[in-house]
Amino acid sequence: MFAVLNVIRKPFPKVFAMLGLIWLAACQPMSFDASGGSLKAGAPVKVALLLPRGSAIDGDNIISDALENAARLAVADLQGVEVDLRVYATAGEIPRAQTAAKQAVADGAQVILGPLRAEAANAAATAVAASGVNVLAFSNNTTISGGNLFLLGATFQNTANRLTDYAKQSGKDRILVVHDEEIGGQLGKAAITQAIARSGATLAGTVGYERSQQGVTSAVQQIRAAAEASRANAVFMTSTSDAALPFYAQMLPDVGISQPTTQFIGLSRWDIPAQTLELSGLQGGWFALPDPTKSTQFNSRFSEAYGQPPHPLAALAYDGVAAVGALAKSGKRDALSAASITQGAGFQGANGIFRFFADGTNERGLAIAQVQDKKAVIIDPAPRSFSGVGF
Incomplete structure (x- = not known):
């Protein structure tokens, strides 16, 4: 039973x-x-x-x-x-x-x-x-x-773990989390902070924002200040392509937060829609996706x-x-x-x-993609097997 x-x-x-x-x-x-x-x-x-x-x-x-x-x-x-x-x-x-x-x-x-x-x-x-x-x-x-x-659905925690592990291994280990204050953003924040603790990376702080034009605009200076104070070398964003992500891709570089000094990481897929890959501020950024093959x-x-x-x-x-x-x-x-x-x-x-x-x-098993020349390029392939006993 x-x-x-x-x-x-x-x-x-x-x-x-x-x-x-x-x-x-x-x-x-x-x-x-x-x-x-x-x-x-x-x-x-x-x-x-x-x-x-x-x-x-x-x-x-x-x-x-x-x-x-x-x-x-x-x-x-x-x-x-x-x-x-x-x-x-x-x-x-x-x-x-x-x-x-x-x-x-x-x-x-x-x-x-x-x-x-x-x-x-x-x-x-x-x-x-x-x-x-x-x-x-x-x-x-x-x-x-x-x-x-x-x-069966892909979870925030799975994506956060994969990206945070890769960031830690790549030396981008002081991670600032940027999230909206609605329930999706809160759960995304929780997943990322748990992944940071699990990986041994350092949580460089969190910045929440109201999901509105004013809220996003007001958060930009807060993100800059938090990144400078904590010496963050990565910014992990929960936002999706149809929300605040395009705004941050434009405004964060304008205040001095940009690649490659500060690694941008996304909890959502940046290749959906494909036009997101054209954003200049996301060039060099990382996100996770299923095995492309x-x-x-x-x-x-x-x-x-x-x-x-x-x-x-x-x-x-x-x-x-x-x-x-x-x-x-x-x-x-x-x-x-x-x-x-x-x-x-x-x-x-x-x-x-x-x-x-x-x-x-x-x-x-997720792959890590980087935005290069307005395309998603796999920089760390998805694993083909898990360790463990099975059938």
Whole structure:
């Protein structure tokens, strides 16, 4: 029996709902093994896919189609494992996510992929916790992970760890954190400061700002003063391309903070949209991204199969099925237990290697890119394997 049976999940904090992203065939119901998601020799692995299809939120149906298509592509790629994939629509609603999860287990599901957003994922995992069935959700919100809920979404902590480790190794070890005061910026700040402490680098201070034109403008002199006082040699920014990042790329060099004396580092991807790479202030800056070779291969295969490029979140569904397939191939009855899911060697996914931790979070093999001549150039490739015992 899984340890999750002793876990009582806390109500989900509403303040974190915005962070849920940051990513059928009708069958006769069958009896479900009381031991949870245990596999039976020779029988297909029953996987439930919970999608926000039917949601009133703009774009959710497009995301749902992309996730389902990616999952089916992964099923087709599996060798030596048969997967019975069943899709359940939640309409993006928490009560329907709970109902869908319970129905999936009643239908014989041995593992659940999805839902998309954090609140729905938390509700679904809570609803089936007593059954021992694990949930691999598409969310990246670490406030909900743990117990029988594992995250597939790329987390702030994973990105912060990768970039901070590289900065420390490269001598950019006095890091000033610049973040907005909204919840996303606060969580980004927490991830970076934890990564700094973990890596042995030095936290050179933090500067928060109100997410407004006045707030960004006012923070520039604060950043300059903090960088000078702490002798910071790196500025780690949480902002995205559609927020304050372009302003700081322009204004920080104007007050004397620029490459290569002060290394700019981004928690978000600076190649999306590609126009961000053209900003003069970001030339020489670093950011992390999935293994480009693997990502290109997945994008090409998806486009060839479905006639259009995948949604950025589609790879998460592929990874979920790939992980289930790799685990089931071991032939072990408890292949979908928490202990098996968190095996150290991890899995090969659409965007490279990834693995789950016991707390429900994950690690993804990321590459380090530098902005050079308005292009993203890989200066430290993504790892191709993790150390650790696995299948």
